[in-house]
Amino acid sequence: MKPARKQRLLVVVFIVVIASLVVGLLTYALRENINLFYTPSQVAAGEAPTNTQIRVGGMVVVDSLQRASDSLDSSFLVSDGSATLLIHYSGILPDLFAEDEAAVATGALGDGGVFVAQQVLAKHDEEYTPPEVADAMQQAIDKKAKAAADNTTRPIESKTPNTPAAAY
């Protein structure tokens, strides 16, 4: 390679490296602000500000969704595996909102540790399955759970039944 070209090649490398460095440091400094939402653990640890608009996200806990019979009010728990947070919401939940699926809520955290949401969004995962396959998988899970339940009800091991839902 001719010296002039070599020098221009160095300029190109320099531009890319410097730009990466600048943007890398910038995003590193702003990393907490780039996150779209706080997790229930962060809220429990007091990292989330109270009485100001924030977002929280997590998995909707199974059997935690309660809807009022005379209004659009609803409440549910979100969890990230180690902590849970109670969310109150008044409005229509998105079609894909469901228990054991992820959701992101926009609103404010009150002093009592209850989150009042103005907007609730459903977060979809990266899995795509046809309905028949999903049914077959669900049946296999149910079968396994039933077999486990049968095992635990045997007279020898008659302890409290341990269902997967109790893991939260």
Place this chain on the structure above:
Amino acid sequence: MWQWFHKLGSPRWFYDISGKFLPWLALASVVLIVTGVVWGLAFAPQDARQGNSFRIIYIHVPASFLALAGYYVMAAAGAVGMIWKMKLADMVMIAAAPLGAALTFIALFTGAIWGKPTWGTYWIWDARITSMLVLLFLYIGIIALSRSFSTRETSARACAILALVGTVNIPIIYKSVDWWYTLHQPATIKLTGAPSMHPDMFKPLLVMILGFYCFYALVLLLNTRTEILQRERRTNWVKELAAGK
């Protein structure tokens, strides 16, 4: 090897050779895209949770792939043009910008249409979507920059520098869903490991991605050829070409 490389620098040679590829690329993209669309929209099973709305993936994902890959094509052409002072590379860079902008717009637009029934909102300022919007502005910036200088050489250098600086954004877009909490889900198609998608749904997606690659190559060649003719319009070979036909 270098002789071949320098030959590529001749717009006339490139014009002749690219003309031979065009019919094959056109045929491949039509066959692949028509197959992929019919297969994906009519024959692939619907998704257990999303129903039929997931089918927008057959446009959204290939367009996003090419919007990102196309940026590297543009930046690499800019670098080659800068280092070797190759006019053809500058023309490829200019030709790639509007194509990339269109694909980025399609990715954002189809994402918004899908977001409403799935998430409950058209738009959210999460890391993936915001960085994708930055990509659209980078493409538009390069189109604008390429037209704001009186000399071609200055304009090519300015565009190449902006294109090179912008390459930082591509890994950010790609990894944003892993680095930060976002509303956008992580990648379904992984570089390592099986895709988290049923094979019946994945195969038409693969056909669409291949089809979009062929379509991208086709449109990039067509754009570059137009740019060549425009810039070389005063040369004898272009005059002969115009008179001969």
